[in-house]
Amino acid sequence: xxxxxxxxxxxxxxxxxxxxxxxxxxxxxxxxxxxxxxxxxxxxxxxxxxxxxxxxxxxxxxxxxxxxxxxxxxxxxxxxxxxxxxxxxxxxxxxxxxxxxxxxxxxxxxxxxxxxxxxxxxxxxxxxxxxxxxxxxxxxxxxxxxxxxxxxxxxxxxxxxxxxxxxxxxxxxxxxxxxxxxxxxxxxxxxxxxxxxxxxxxxxxxxxxxxxxxxxxxxxxxxxxxxxxxxxxxxxxxxxxxxxxxxxxxxxxxxxxxxxxxxxxxxxxxxxxxxxxxxxxxxxxxxxxxxxxxxxxxxxxxxxxxxxxxxxxxxxxxxxxxxxxxxxxxxxxxxxxxxxxxxxxxxxxxxxxxxxxxxxxxxxxxxxxxxxxxxxxxxxxxxxxxxxxxxxxxxxxxxxxxxxxxxxxxxxxxxxxxxxxxxxxxxxxxxxxxxxxxxxxxxxxxxxxxxxxxxxxxxxxxxxxxxxxxxxxxxxxxxxxxxxxxxxxxxxxxxxxxxxxxxxxxxxxxxxxxxxxxxxxxxxxxxxxxxxxxxx
Numbered sequence: 265x266x267x268x269x270x271x272x273x274x275x276x277x278x279x280x281x282x283x284x285x286x287x288x289x290x291x292x293x294x295x296x297x298x299x300x301x302x303x304x305x306x307x308x309x310x311x312x313x314x315x316x317x318x319x320x321x322x323x324x325x326x327x328x329x330x331x332x333x334x335x336x337x338x339x340x341x342x343x344x345x346x347x348x349x350x351x352x353x354x355x356x357x358x359x360x361x362x363x364x365x366x367x368x369x370x371x372x373x374x375x376x377x378x379x380x381x382x383x384x385x386x387x388x389x390x391x392x393x394x395x396x397x398x399x400x401x402x403x404x405x406x407x408x409x410x411x412x413x414x415x416x417x418x419x420x421x422x423x424x425x426x427x428x429x430x431x432x433x434x435x436x437x438x439x440x441x442x443x444x445x446x447x448x449x450x451x452x453x454x455x456x457x458x459x460x461x462x463x464x465x466x467x468x469x470x471x472x473x474x475x476x477x478x479x480x481x482x483x484x485x486x487x488x489x490x491x492x493x494x495x496x497x498x499x500x501x502x503x504x505x506x507x508x509x510x511x512x513x514x515x516x517x518x519x520x521x522x523x524x525x526x527x528x529x530x531x532x533x534x535x536x537x538x539x540x541x542x543x544x545x546x547x548x549x550x551x552x553x554x555x556x557x558x559x560x561x562x563x564x565x566x567x568x569x570x571x572x573x574x575x576x577x578x579x580x581x582x583x584x585x586x587x588x589x590x591x592x593x594x595x596x597x598x599x600x601x602x603x604x605x606x607x608x609x610x611x612x613x614x615x616x617x618x619x620x621x622x623x624x625x626x627x628x629x630x631x632x633x634x635x636x637x638x639x640x641x642x643x644x645x646x647x648x649x650x651x652x653x654x655x656x657x658x659x660x661x662x663x664x665x666x667x668x669x670x671x672x673x674x675x676x677x678x679x680x681x682x683x684x685x686x687x688x689x690x691x692x693x694x695x696x697x698x699x700x701x702x703x704x705x706x707x708x709x710x711x712x713x714x715x716x717x718x719x720x721x722x723x724x725x726x727x728x729x730x731x732x733x734x735x736x737x738x739x740x741x742x743x744x745x746x747x748x749x750x751x752x753x754x755x756x757x758x759x760x761x762x763x764x765x766x767x768x769x770x771x772x773x774x775x776x777x778x779x780x781x782x783x784x785x786x787x788x789x790x791x792x793x794x795x796x797x798x799x800x
Contacts, residue, residue, distance in 0.1 A: 299540065317532070405458070541651075568637060
């Protein structure tokens, strides 16, 4: 039996002792009692101070990021290409680490959810056991009050009738008085057992935890999923070299930093409070008990020590003895009454014997129900599910939130350093295509000449150098037309007469064609035609 009790003994986990050992300070930085006391303002103040530590770090982080962004927003210095590559690899690495931290938080959230579900189940089982004891005692009281006592009164009325044997009748009446006395004793003992249980009900606790977990679990999953979406946006921006995606993350990354550190504050305060509760849960329950009698009963079921007596045993044994005495008295009454009265008048006696047997069965079952082992087993299960699985999951979420806060801070810093130096791609120049059989306008010629001179397209030799310029396009037919005009001009100069009139005609033709015989100033006479491959 002792081994069985040791098997179901509750032992505070190491994490509970760790959080319980953290210093609990008030506003004046003095240590306060670290016993779990949610009704104490001093204790809640100490929890608030512990939870404000991540919040203070968040404020400092936002100030540093603000100063950094103010110093970098106006920086337009060009950076080597390899430096941006290093930044992109850094972003990818820390994004994967941040995704891992969020994954740990999801795992811890699942542990907390499972722990709370097991806690609710075990607490509901405890409430069912308490309700069973209350219902059993209520059923015994109902039988004694509404059935046994009226039958005893009816049977006493039958025995008031005249009989020949007055000695037997006197014995019969004294036995009935003895039965009435034991019935009253049994009823009083059942009422003493049920009275301390009237104010004990765990249904509100079960309902509150269920409703809170119904909200907490999906909300936490949604928040962590949003953080993963932020990480995916950053990975997309890094992979596609997307300036828009990187700018988007630099905005939402600040929200991720804020969310991570706020969650860390909540988880730290919750972990410390749960650790204080899990170190000594029986002490908290005993303090919450409304009376000394209930505190004694609670201690018995929470600890379930072999040396501690059952607080219900005395009342239960007295009730059992009274019911058994009723049975012995009814047996004697039955033997005497059947000799003195007709069988038709003894119908209440038969019903009374049946109801008394029913009461005895309920009292016997009540003995097993008030034993501490069943309820203590459920208590240990509830404590382990909350303080072992639940606290470990909460610790995972705390560590993951702190890690995600640091990782998101680094990501915002590096991302803001990266997208500033990513320039937009230049659009290609749109060139209007002209009719190949018409000479370009004077404005187009001037623009083309200035462009060629600024780009240094022609050297001193007059040959066309660049072959793949994407900015200018000239039709080879237009150039051929100009070459033809040049040949005609030269042909006219060879056949002019020796007189001055021919010279004047040649000079007039040259004047009409303009300088360089109407050709571009940078176009060589040796270039008759230009192939399309010379421009691509």
